Amino acid sequence: xxxxxxTGHNADDSIISIEDLSFSYDxxxxxxxxxxxxxxxxxxxxxxxxxSGCGKSTLLRCLNRxxxxxxxxxxxGGRIEILGQDINAPDVDVIExxxxxxxxFQKYNPFPKSIYENVAYGLRVQGxxxxxxxxxxxxxxxxxxxxWLEVKDRLDASALELSGGQQQRLCIAxxxxxxxxxxxxxxxxxxxxxxxxxxxxxxxxELQDDFTIVIVTHNMQQAARVSDQTxxxxxxxxxxxxxxxxxxxxxxxxxxxxxxxxxxx
Amino acid sequence: xxxxxxxxYKAVKAGNPFDSGGRGRRWRDRLGTGVFAIFTYFILACVxxxxxxxxxxxxxxxxxxxxxFLNTEFFSKSPMTLHEFEDGEGNNCRLDHDxxxxxxxxxxxxxxxxxxxxxxxxxxxxxxxxxxxxxxxxCMAIALFIGISTAIYLVEYAKEGRITNTLRLxxxxxxGVPSIVFGLFGFAFFCLSPIFPVFTAVPxxxxxxxxxxxxxxxxYLSFQGWGSSLLAGGATLAVMVLPIIVAxxxxxxKAVPEGFREASLALGATKWxxxxxxxxxxxxxxxxxxxxxxxxxxxxxxxxxxxTAAVVTKGKLPWENSEGSGLYWxxxxxxxxxxxxxxHIYSISKxxxxxxxxxxxxxxxxxxxxxxIGFAMISVVLRSRxxxxxxx
Numbered sequence: 017x018x019x020x021x022x023t024g025h026n027a028d029d030s031i032i033s034i035e036d037l038s039f040s041y042d043x044x045x046x047x048x049x050x051x052x053x054x055x056x057x058x059x060x061x062x063x064x065x066x067x068s069g070c071g072k073s074t075l076l077r078c079l080n081r082x083x084x085x086x087x088x089x090x091x092x093g094g095r096i097e098i099l100g101q102d103i104n105a106p107d108v109d110v111i112e113x114x115x116x117x118x119x120x121f122q123k124y125n126p127f128p129k130s131i132y133e134n135v136a137y138g139l140r141v142q143g144x145x146x147x148x149x150x151x152x153x154x155x156x157x158x159x160x161x162x163x164w165l166e167v168k169d170r171l172d173a174s175a176l177e178l179s180g181g182q183q184q185r186l187c188i189a190x191x192x193x194x195x196x197x198x199x200x201x202x203x204x205x206x207x208x209x210x211x212x213x214x215x216x217x218x219x220x221x222e223l224q225d226d227f228t229i230v231i232v233t234h235n236m237q238q239a240a241r242v243s244d245q246t247x248x249x250x251x252x253x254x255x256x257x258x259x260x261x262x263x264x265x266x267x268x269x270x271x272x273x274x275x276x277x278x279x280x281x
Numbered sequence: 282x283x284x285x286x287x288x289x290y291k292a293v294k295a296g297n298p299f300d301s302g303g304r305g306r307r308w309r310d311r312l313g314t315g316v317f318a319i320f321t322y323f324i325l326a327c328v329x330x331x332x333x334x335x336x337x338x339x340x341x342x343x344x345x346x347x348x349x350f351l352n353t354e355f356f357s358k359s360p361m362t363l364h365e366f367e368d369g370e371g372n373n374c375r376l377d378h379d380x381x382x383x384x385x386x387x388x389x390x391x392x393x394x395x396x397x398x399x400x401x402x403x404x405x406x407x408x409x410x411x412x413x414x415x416x417x418x419x420c421m422a423i424a425l426f427i428g429i430s431t432a433i434y435l436v437e438y439a440k441e442g443r444i445t446n447t448l449r450l451x452x453x454x455x456x457g458v459p460s461i462v463f464g465l466f467g468f469a470f471f472c473l474s475p476i477f478p479v480f481t482a483v484p485x486x487x488x489x490x491x492x493x494x495x496x497x498x499x500x501y502l503s504f505q506g507w508g509s510s511l512l513a514g515g516a517t518l519a520v521m522v523l524p525i526i527v528a529x530x531x532x533x534x535k536a537v538p539e540g541f542r543e544a545s546l547a548l549g550a551t552k553w554x555x556x557x558x559x560x561x562x563x564x565x566x567x568x569x570x571x572x573x574x575x576x577x578x579x580x581x582x583x584x585x586x587x588x589t590a591a592v593v594t595k596g597k598l599p600w601e602n603s604e605g606s607g608l609y610w611x612x613x614x615x616x617x618x619x620x621x622x623x624x625h626i627y628s629i630s631k632x633x634x635x636x637x638x639x640x641x642x643x644x645x646x647x648x649x650x651x652x653x654i655g656f657a658m659i660s661v662v663l664r665s666r667x668x669x670x671x672x673x
Binding site for chain 2: 085111115142187
């Protein structure tokens with residue numbers, strides 16, 4: 017956590033680099049994101065905070081091009097580079113991009129298949145057939161997601177029999193099974209109770225050894241607990257981006273201070 | 282400021298203040314209720330008369346009092362001529378054509394007086410039953426294939442906009458086309474137009490647009506239209522049921538949570554992998570059950586198959602009448618005309634009535650009713666079962 021400023025970090029350790037990005041869900045109408053620039057360092061946890069509708073989830077979904085699903089959406093300016101490659105360049109295969117940039121959703125969404133099949137899904141669609149490789153990947157991923165001990169005797173049971181927190185950890189296992197470099201988390205705990213939330217947060221800090229994590233959260237305490245960097249968004253603009261300790265201890269912008277002290281949002 | 286309305290109050294009558302004075306208004310009210318009720322019960326009466334009369338009259342034809350309790354001949358023989366005559370002792374005898382031939386062969390000296398023949402009053406309904414089942418199976422296969430493909434395109438691929446709306450409107454309009462028009466369309470399109478190929482050893486050179494010799498077998502793939510056949514009938518019924526199937530499949534696809542698609546794509550699946558592994562398996566039960574219900578509605582149609590598939594009498598079942606092997610066999614089974622229950626009922630109803638024929642009529646109608654109601658029941662049962670099972 018060295019020399020961080022609101023404009024960014026050393027170019028060396030950044031894995032995601034966003035330059036002057038503008039984005040619109042409906043071309044011709046107002047931009048949902050306006051002139052966002054930030055660099056996200058590798059191997060750290062970066063959180064995006066801000067009131068509802070500030071564009072933090074939209075930005076997250078730009079990073080693995082999930083917004084491609086919205087037909088009318090366009091990037092109206094600027095660029096996003098991941099691992100030095102412009103991800104919106106015409107020769108980028110979005111499938112390959114998503115193998116490297118995994119995503120965890122707000123509402124845990126395991127497939128109504130067995131626990132095993134959920135974790136193996138990503139590898140299966142990539143064409144892995146060998147059972148020994150799949151078995152090993154499933155066990156490893158479930159262990160990393162701190163779920164192995166709870167489910168190892170019932171891998172064939174339906175994923176929907178698990179509790180909410182377990183289902184979200186299963187989704188984490190499913191995501192890490194394809195070994196992405198980056199994991200995007202879109203409010204991963206908003207549908208969970210405090211105990212399940214605590215377990216996920218614990219897991220996030222364990223996972224940062226292996227992955228770069230970008231987490232969108234509504235919960236400022238959560239951002240303070242789990243993240244190294246925090247970016248504060250307001251009305252589609254990046255207001256402030258710095259070390260989490262700086263943002264929560266000594267914010268530069270008045271809006272940031274007002275938001276984290278609970279005066280609005 | 283304040284204004285008194287007291288003066289406008291109705292004068293209170295002595296005795297019962299709420300007596301309207303006349304009975305007329307109350308009577309009219311009762312009459313209205315009665316009229317509405319009568320029309321409602323009229324519908325109920327129709328249902329009871331249809332189902333009740335058919336069941337009561339038809340059941341003795343299908344069932345019998347001793348084991349196996351089912352009139353097996355009715356289900357194992359095709360329609361045939363009935364011979365009614367008096368034997369030497371003056372007894373009135375009725376024999377199906379096959380029995381009659383045997384009888385004459387075995388008793389060459391038997392006395393046969395006052396012989397009468399009633400066409401289609403003997404035998405059973407095996408042929409029409411088999412024909413209808415085959416038509417329904419073919420219709421289902423064709424309609425599901427086209428319907429599911431269309432629904433996937435509309436829901437998963439096509440961009441929402443004027444074109445998809447026009448497509449949907451066109452499909453919906455198909456539902457409003459009268460069934461006889463479907464019949465004529467099917468005849469012109471599937472039976473006559475030479476874009477539909479058959480495998481045959483002997484192409485119909487007059488009709489054939491192009492016949493490709495299939496070496497090393499000595500047959501041809503001949504583009505000569507399907508003719509009036511099982512295949513043409515099934516395809517015509519399929520076109521007719523498509524609006525229902527497409528709508529049902531679209532609903533089933535839309536009911537699959539968006540989260541499954543997102544999760545699948547985020548794990549690096551291609552669009553088609555996503556649809557195949559994360560959407561279709563969860564939409565399939567809904568698609569199937571709704572489709573069975575749709576097919577129930579066309580299984581009973583007569584008009585679409587009148588020109589495209591049905592024949593009044595045909596001695597043999599489709600596979601008994603086929604030739605060749607492999608693809609040629611399949612092609613020859615699928616390109617022949619069949620008897621079908623609704624058309625059979627239509628044609629025996631036009632014949633001069635007699636006691637034996639009446640039994641055939643009621644028996645056939647009852648079986649037909651069971652068949653169609655059975656399809657509907659299956660779809661309802663399947664639907665309620667999957668509704669319970671599939672939750673996310």
